[in-house]
Amino acid sequence: MLDAACCLVRRDLLLAWRRRSDVATALLFFVIVASLFPLGVGAEPNLLRAIAPGVIWVAALLSSMLSLSRLFAADHADGTLEQMLLGASPLGVIAAAKAAAHWIVSGLPLAVIAPLIALQYGLAPELYGVLIATLLLGTPVLSLIGAIGAALTLGLRGGGVLLSLLVLPLYVPVLIMGAGAVDMASAGVDPAGRLLLLGAMLVFAAAFAPWAIAAALRISIE
Amino acid sequence: MLEAAGLECVRQQRTLFSALSFSLSAGERLRIAGPNGSGKTSLLRILCGLLAPGAGEVRWRGERIDALQEEYSRQIVYLGHAPAVKDDLTPAENLEIACRLAGLRVQTKEALERLGVPQDVPVRKLSQGQRRRAALARLVVSESVPLWLLDEPYAALDAQATASVDALIAGHAARGGAVIFTTHHETGAAKARVLELHA
Numbered sequence: 520m521l522d523a524a525c526c527l528v529r530r531d532l533l534l535a536w537r538r539r540s541d542v543a544t545a546l547l548f549f550v551i552v553a554s555l556f557p558l559g560v561g562a563e564p565n566l567l568r569a570i571a572p573g574v575i576w577v578a579a580l581l582s583s584m585l586s587l588s589r590l591f592a593a594d595h596a597d598g599t600l601e602q603m604l605l606g607a608s609p610l611g612v613i614a615a616a617k618a619a620a621h622w623i624v625s626g627l628p629l630a631v632i633a634p635l636i637a638l639q640y641g642l643a644p645e646l647y648g649v650l651i652a653t654l655l656l657g658t659p660v661l662s663l664i665g666a667i668g669a670a671l672t673l674g675l676r677g678g679g680v681l682l683s684l685l686v687l688p689l690y691v692p693v694l695i696m697g698a699g700a701v702d703m704a705s706a707g708v709d710p711a712g713r714l715l716l717l718g719a720m721l722v723f724a725a726a727f728a729p730w731a732i733a734a735a736l737r738i739s740i741e
Numbered sequence: 742m743l744e745a746a747g748l749e750c751v752r753q754q755r756t757l758f759s760a761l762s763f764s765l766s767a768g769e770r771l772r773i774a775g776p777n778g779s780g781k782t783s784l785l786r787i788l789c790g791l792l793a794p795g796a797g798e799v800r801w802r803g804e805r806i807d808a809l810q811e812e813y814s815r816q817i818v819y820l821g822h823a824p825a826v827k828d829d830l831t832p833a834e835n836l837e838i839a840c841r842l843a844g845l846r847v848q849t850k851e852a853l854e855r856l857g858v859p860q861d862v863p864v865r866k867l868s869q870g871q872r873r874r875a876a877l878a879r880l881v882v883s884e885s886v887p888l889w890l891l892d893e894p895y896a897a898l899d900a901q902a903t904a905s906v907d908a909l910i911a912g913h914a915a916r917g918g919a920v921i922f923t924t925h926h927e928t929g930a931a932k933a934r935v936l937e938l939h940a
Binding site: 522523526527530533534537538596597598599601602603604605606607608609613740741 | 789791827828838841843844863
């Protein structure tokens with residue numbers, strides 16, 4: 520069972536490596552969206568410092584959305600998704616592996632380059648740690664919730680837009696806690712509460728989302 | 742081994758078949774025949790549990806397949822319309838992943854050699870026929886799996902590959918496995934029972 524899950528994560532990472540440009544696109548999208556705000560709202564340092572956590576988090580949400588529609592679509596088109604449904608391991612395990620691979624490819628890199636964006640916005644260096652921590656805790660939740668939406672909209676015409684409408688509202692709590700934790704830290708308040716809530720969301724999503732993804736996949740594949 | 746009782750399939754408000762019952766025992770080959778759109782693929786998908794029948798049930802060794810779930814999945818190989826190979830991976834990588842997902846022993850080299858598929862070229866660069874063979878290699882490694890469900894296994898194959906599919910199906914039946922397949926070809930179907938679906 521674990522063997523199948525590891526194999527699937529490895530497969531998805533290998534596929535991402537063979538299609539590096541797709542991964543790079545999502546990352547560049549993140550950098551560009553985050554870089555647009557100073558051009559729009561002006562370069563007033565205090566304003567930028569204030570909006571930085573929110574901007575970085577919104578850019579992360581959008582960038583993680585970008586690759587969601589492809590999460591199951593490619594596997595659906597070439598028939599490998601059917602084979603996963605007919606595999607020897609429970610579909611929930613497979614779904615968790617798919618979401619994990621999505622996170623490694625599209626969430627983890629965001630946490631790595633976020634300090635670069637934070638630097639652009641003149642965020643205080645002591646806040647980088649909190650920012651990275653929120654992204655590390657929050658982006659897996661985005662992948663897990665997003666995968667439910669991706670499974671539900673699989674094979675639908677115009678599924679990409681519907682997916683955004685379906686998933687973005689569900690991202691709101693993660694956004695509030697993620698950006699809020701950095702805001703609290705910058706105001707000199709201990710952000711542990713927010714971080715713990717983010718952690719709780721992650722635990723909750725990791726426990727229940729795979730089964731929701733599995734149920735959604737079974738419906739979509741019919 | 743496999744029993745279908747009173748199956749019904751409705752797609753887009755059209756009844757494809759109803760009250761369809763049959764059973765399959767070890768070593769038997771069943772060919773599902775019928776014109777396009779008569780529900781051959783739907784029937785296969787119902788039999789492997791991807792599609793829920795409108796009515797009736799499928800039983801594997803006396804137990805309903807929707808209750809068995811992965812336990813049943815381990816007893817079947819399903820070869821669908823789509824080849825289930827990744828274009829960016831090599832046939833060897835594809836087959837290894839398929840083995841691991843299905844919980845089978847990994848033995849890619851012999852299987853691909855037997856079907857004459859190049860091992861280390863990305864599937865994207867292979868010809869249509871070679872891709873089909875790369876997909877069919879799953880059958881070679883699935884000799885221990887009792888039930889094979891094959892949707893158009895002869896599509897896009899040359900004479901030589903058709904013969905090897907024939908040999909695979911015959912060999913499986915001789916080992917006591919059961920095979921259900923759909924095809925427009927007559928080859929290899931000589932010793933198979935035929936189930937006719939009407940449009």
